[in-house]
Amino acid sequence: MFKLLPGPYKQMIRQIWRFTLVALGSFFLYILAVYFNLFNLFGGMPSLKQLDNPRNELASEIISSDGVVLGSYFLENRSPVELQDISPNVINALIATEDVRFVKHSGIDPRGIGRSVAGMGKAGGGSTLTQQLVKNLFEARSERYKGILGDVPLVKLLIIKTKEWITAIQLERRYTKQEIMQMYLNTVEFSDNAYGIRTASLHYFSKEPSQLSVEEAAVLVGMCQNPDRFNPRMHPEASKNRRNIVMQQMVHYGFLSPSQYEGYQADPIALRLKSLNHNSNQAPYFIAVMRDRLLQEIEELNRQRSSDDPLDLYTSGLKIHVTIDSRMQRHAEDACMEHIQEQQRLFNAHWKGRNPWVDEGGRELKGFIENRIAPRTERYRTLKQSFGDDKEKIWKGLNTPVRMRIFSYRGERDTTMTPLDSIRYYKRFMHIGMMSEDPNTGQVKAWVGGINFKYFKFDHVKQSRRQPGSSFKPFVYATAIDKGYTPCDMVEDVATCIGNWCPKNYDGGASGRSMTLRQAIAKSVNTISVQLMKKFGAETIIEYAHRLGVKSPVPKDVTICLGTSDVNLFEMVNAYSTFVNGGVAWDEPQTILRIEDRYGNVLRKFEATTHDALSPETAWRMVYMLQGATQEPGGTSARLNREPCGQNNQIGGKTGTTSNYSDGWFMGVTQGLVTGVWVGGDERSIHFRTGALGQGGRMALPAWAKYMNRVYADRSIGLQKIPFKKPANDKVCDNPFGDRSYGDSTIVIPNEKRPADGELL
Numbered sequence: 001m002f003k004l005l006p007g008p009y010k011q012m013i014r015q016i017w018r019f020t021l022v023a024l025g026s027f028f029l030y031i032l033a034v035y036f037n038l039f040n041l042f043g044g045m046p047s048l049k050q051l052d053n054p055r056n057e058l059a060s061e062i063i064s065s066d067g068v069v070l071g072s073y074f075l076e077n078r079s080p081v082e083l084q085d086i087s088p089n090v091i092n093a094l095i096a097t098e099d100v101r102f103v104k105h106s107g108i109d110p111r112g113i114g115r116s117v118a119g120m121g122k123a124g125g126g127s128t129l130t131q132q133l134v135k136n137l138f139e140a141r142s143e144r145y146k147g148i149l150g151d152v153p154l155v156k157l158l159i160i161k162t163k164e165w166i167t168a169i170q171l172e173r174r175y176t177k178q179e180i181m182q183m184y185l186n187t188v189e190f191s192d193n194a195y196g197i198r199t200a201s202l203h204y205f206s207k208e209p210s211q212l213s214v215e216e217a218a219v220l221v222g223m224c225q226n227p228d229r230f231n232p233r234m235h236p237e238a239s240k241n242r243r244n245i246v247m248q249q250m251v252h253y254g255f256l257s258p259s260q261y262e263g264y265q266a267d268p269i270a271l272r273l274k275s276l277n278h279n280s281n282q283a284p285y286f287i288a289v290m291r292d293r294l295l296q297e298i299e300e301l302n303r304q305r306s307s308d309d310p311l312d313l314y315t316s317g318l319k320i321h322v323t324i325d326s327r328m329q330r331h332a333e334d335a336c337m338e339h340i341q342e343q344q345r346l347f348n349a350h351w352k353g354r355n356p357w358v359d360e361g362g363r364e365l366k367g368f369i370e371n372r373i374a375p376r377t378e379r380y381r382t383l384k385q386s387f388g389d390d391k392e393k394i395w396k397g398l399n400t401p402v403r404m405r406i407f408s409y410r411g412e413r414d415t416t417m418t419p420l421d422s423i424r425y426y427k428r429f430m431h432i433g434m435m436s437e438d439p440n441t442g443q444v445k446a447w448v449g450g451i452n453f454k455y456f457k458f459d460h461v462k463q464s465r466r467q468p469g470s471s472f473k474p475f476v477y478a479t480a481i482d483k484g485y486t487p488c489d490m491v492e493d494v495a496t497c498i499g500n501w502c503p504k505n506y507d508g509g510a511s512g513r514s515m516t517l518r519q520a521i522a523k524s525v526n527t528i529s530v531q532l533m534k535k536f537g538a539e540t541i542i543e544y545a546h547r548l549g550v551k552s553p554v555p556k557d558v559t560i561c562l563g564t565s566d567v568n569l570f571e572m573v574n575a576y577s578t579f580v581n582g583g584v585a586w587d588e589p590q591t592i593l594r595i596e597d598r599y600g601n602v603l604r605k606f607e608a609t610t611h612d613a614l615s616p617e618t619a620w621r622m623v624y625m626l627q628g629a630t631q632e633p634g635g636t637s638a639r640l641n642r643e644p645c646g647q648n649n650q651i652g653g654k655t656g657t658t659s660n661y662s663d664g665w666f667m668g669v670t671q672g673l674v675t676g677v678w679v680g681g682d683e684r685s686i687h688f689r690t691g692a693l694g695q696g697g698r699m700a701l702p703a704w705a706k707y708m709n710r711v712y713a714d715r716s717i718g719l720q721k722i723p724f725k726k727p728a729n730d731k732v733c734d735n736p737f738g739d740r741s742y743g744d745s746t747i748v749i750p751n752e753k754r755p756a757d758g759e760l761l
Contacts, residue, residue, distance in 0.1 A: 058317025071281025285449025433460030471656030488733030583614030626652025661694025
């Protein structure tokens with residue numbers, strides 16, 4: 001054929017072939033040079049190992065004992081989902097909009113590139129889904145993969161595209177189309193710190209991706225082009241227009257009928273937003289407190305594994321199974337919120353027109369906010385960094401009104417006030433802590449650390465230590481019972497001093513009447529606790545408190561018998577659980593069940609450990625003593641008999657109230673749950689002024705009742721009203737030691753002195 005062509009044409013054809021071969025050879029050599037990063041001109045690429053084991057930053061999830069995700073630790077909030085758990089509406093919208101030839105190409109789609117150029121992006125993107133996955137997974141455009149030519153305009157873009165093409169082809173060889181689609185949907189960004197289709201679905205529509213409608217799927221797929229620009233929360237109109245374009249594409253490619261589109265296109269976007277920051281976790285205080293413990297556990301796991309790919313709490317996608325029951329947690333949060341709002345209304349009315357920070361005499365503490373509180377705030381520290389020791393400028397900054405969003409029980413509200421006034425505003429709030437533990441397993445089932453985690457980060461379960469008041473008395477009585485006394489031994493309510501310390505009872509004096517030890521603890525008689533302290537000494541009582549579960553340091557001071565030593569709710573609940581658990585103490589309440597990797601492999605299991613603290617007989621007798629609060633005439637917890645939780649049920653409890661009503665406690669025990677509640681001001685000088693409002697039976701006990709009523713009523717939990725476990729053949733009021741080793745059955749310590757004012761109740 002070529003022989004028939006004139007000589008000049010032969011030469012032209014040879015040149016065309018020569019040019020084509022040279023171009024193809026050059027292109028092939030260029031691809032090899034990029035692939036092998038010749039002379040480091042082009043920068044590196046993902047290794048074969050990375051392609052075989054692609055990783056992206058996955059949030060580590062906190063999963064409750066009943067299988068509910070309570071929250072997560074993350075840098076990028078991403079929660080993976082299987083392809084079969086994603087609505088077909090999402091798949092169809094994505095293919096129609098981003099890569100209609102997805103099932104046909106091998107990673108690169110020349111027709112798609114041409115269509116994108118011709119349609120200016122409206123008919124589908126030039127990059128395939130596989131190429132976009134490369135960007136998401138391997139950060140191909142980051143500094144990590146930049147070579148010497150990486151700063152040259154146009155050349156830089158060509159090199160990046162070449163790397164993405166090569167990597168896309170490699171991914172297509174290693175994974176099925178279904179796997180690539182799943183990886184893409186689990187890695188794509190959706191703005192608002194939502195990464196992956198599941199997180200986005202939960203954030204914008206409060207539903208799982210399997211439940212997404214056509215319209216909702218179109219909204220999310222539309223965001224893939226530009227997440228912030230088409231964010232339906234920030235730009236609803238732009239998002240709606242983009243949604244309709246996605247649905248038009250679905251009509252064009254047969255995924256949606258024209259009539260269906262007509263029915264959808266005018267509808268507004270129906271958002272059901274769910275916050276994705278750490279403040280939105282269920283059990284947020286628990287999750288925050290657990291962070292340090294988990295970091296230590298993961299550090300230990302990494303030492304044991306000695307892996308090149310260390311675990312990270314924020315990016316490894318760990319599954320952390322905890323003991324919290326999501327249903328109990330919800331009931332605890334609801335009960336605490338309902339109760340503390342009632343307390344806040346009473347507190348506001350009680351202090352109307354006055355500041356609630358007062359001294360021991362009830363006089364307002366002058367300069368309390370300015371001198372004690374303000375210098376401890378972040379705002380003050382920031383101003384001090386800016387102005388040094390220039391107090392005038394610092395205080396000017398604190399007294400300059402600014403726009404701010406503040407917490408209220410009616411929802412967040414925007415206002416203008418000075419930073420100093422905002423401090424005063426927040427110091428008027430009452431606070432609450434609640435923890436619930438299964439005494440039979442040592443597992444923590446509910447944890448409420450405060451009233452609002454976003455605005456009040458301080459945890460009142462484990463971080464806070466406050467005086468327990470009379471809720472410490474059971475440790476005093478446990479000492480006596482274990483030393484041979486019985487709940488029915490008679491004692492006299494007489495004024496008692498130890499040295500110069502002469503406390504009085506709540507009613508202001510001593511009745512002189514005889515009563516049983518059970519009646520004494522039921523009525524929370526101070527003089528009896530003081531007599532027992534005098535009998536056994538502070539050292540012995542401290543030993544028993546520590547043995548039962550109190551880990552806070554307790555000073556060798558006789559006043560501890562009335563609860564003057566600071567403790568936290570975490571250890572108090574655990575110590576009371578020892579009574580219910582037959583004298584076997586949990587070394588620490590269990591909070592973590594196991595840690596799994598992202599694939600479900602168990603990395604570590606956790607088991608609660610115990611030690612013997614009391615004999616079963618002593619423990620049972622203490623439970624019997626605690627029941628006196630609801631059963632004995634004048635018992636401090638008698639009102640529980642009128643609550644649903646107290647009907648046909650065995651309940652024990654102990655109230656606690658501290659001097660000037662700074663702290664109100666209630667520790668409630670049943671065979672299935674031991675729960676403690678603390679209520680008080682942020683500072684000890686902020687409190688009610690009367691026992692009618694400030695005692696533990698008023699400040700804390702009602703929250704316990706509200707919680708237990710809800711838990712018993714929730715049949716899905718299955719908590720039963722069952723009697724306490726009693727040792728066989730134990731007779732509560734018999735002296736197990738035969739003859740008395742610690743004096744007569746009636747303890748009488750005469751004293752002529754009058755009790756001092758302002759003692760703990």
